[in-house]
Amino acid sequence: MDFRNKNVIVTGGASGIGKAISEGVVAAGGHAIIVDLNLELAVKVREELGKDRVSVYKVNMGDSEEIRSMFTKILKDNGQIHVLINNAGIVSTMPFEEVIQAEWDKVISINLTGVYAAISTLYPSMKENRYGRIVNIASVAAKRGGGLLGTSAYAASKAGVIGLTKAVAREGAPFGVTCNAVCPSLTNTPMTMNMTEEKREKVLESIPMGRAADPREIANVILFYGSDLSSFVTGEISDVDGGISMDG
Numbered sequence: 001m002d003f004r005n006k007n008v009i010v011t012g013g014a015s016g017i018g019k020a021i022s023e024g025v026v027a028a029g030g031h032a033i034i035v036d037l038n039l040e041l042a043v044k045v046r047e048e049l050g051k052d053r054v055s056v057y058k059v060n061m062g063d064s065e066e067i068r069s070m071f072t073k074i075l076k077d078n079g080q081i082h083v084l085i086n087n088a089g090i091v092s093t094m095p096f097e098e099v100i101q102a103e104w105d106k107v108i109s110i111n112l113t114g115v116y117a118a119i120s121t122l123y124p125s126m127k128e129n130r131y132g133r134i135v136n137i138a139s140v141a142a143k144r145g146g147g148l149l150g151t152s153a154y155a156a157s158k159a160g161v162i163g164l165t166k167a168v169a170r171e172g173a174p175f176g177v178t179c180n181a182v183c184p185s186l187t188n189t190p191m192t193m194n195m196t197e198e199k200r201e202k203v204l205e206s207i208p209m210g211r212a213a214d215p216r217e218i219a220n221v222i223l224f225y226g227s228d229l230s231s232f233v234t235g236e237i238s239d240v241d242g243g244i245s246m247d248g
């Protein structure tokens with residue numbers, strides 16, 4: 001993997017899968033631009049990985065106006081953005097009947113509308129440069145209608161990400177802009193830390209590999225789609241789920 005001379009935005013890059021992506025970008029010689037709501041944590045990652053290799057920006061990915069103005073600033077500050085990795089997300093675990101409108105709106109705004117706002121702010125410059133790699137993080141929940149970890153609002157938001165991925169891939173292809181998505185299953189991150197043992201056991205039973213992923217195992221595939229190793233791949237929805245989906 002080679003990210004030398006590449007500016008790579010990683011939303012939610014301060015924790016879990018996003019942190020593993022940021023580490024991978026830096027290890028491959030790239031500049032990781034961490035966009036996160038948790039600035040304190042992002043600064044910590046920057047200190048860990050090297051101040052000259054990592055930049056941090058505080059952005060609420062649930063606020064489209066803020067995304068547009070901050071991503072425009074990021075473009076100005078850094079020149080070309082080669083890779084956009086839309087990883088920031090929140091989970092929603094309520095049974096369908098208990099999901100209230102505010103919960104629905106929050107999950108959709110961060111997990112789906114935020115991804116749209118980020119892509120649409122950067123897309124014109126990627127198109128002009130005839131180069132762009134966009135990688136979106138969906139979930140196995142999008143394919144199954146939830147049920148493993150996230151439920152209805154989460155599944156719907158991630159299914160939306162899959163549709164958006166294919167549309168951007170189709171329209172961006174003639175201009176050198178690729179767009180792919182990765183669908184992880186249970187991964188050991190702060191997001192899944194507070195699951196009950198009983199629930200974890202139930203989830204593990206559904207995974208042929210019988211274990212949760214390490215964040216690096218998810219990041220590896222995301223980094224592949226962000227790199228030039230995937231130069232002839234676009235619109236791909238890639239399962240990184242220990243064998244749950246196997247849907248060809």
Ligand SMILES: NC(=O)c1ccc[n+]([C@@H]2O[C@H](COP(=O)([O-])OP(=O)(O)OC[C@H]3O[C@@H](n4cnc5c(N)ncnc54)[C@H](O)[C@@H]3O)[C@@H](O)[C@H]2O)c1
Nearest residue numbers: 012015016017037038060061088089139186187189190191
């Ligand atoms: N962990 C899993 O089992 C799993 C499974 C499938 C999909 N995913 C997806 O992978 C992605 C990363 O998940 P994770 O497990 O690493 O989560 P995490 O909670 O460890 O990290 C999420 C990061 O996103 C940031 N973030 C949250 N809301 C934000 C907002 N409004 N604006 C900006 N930043 C925000 C957090 O501060 C954090 O740094 C998410 O999109 C998640 O839905 C995770």
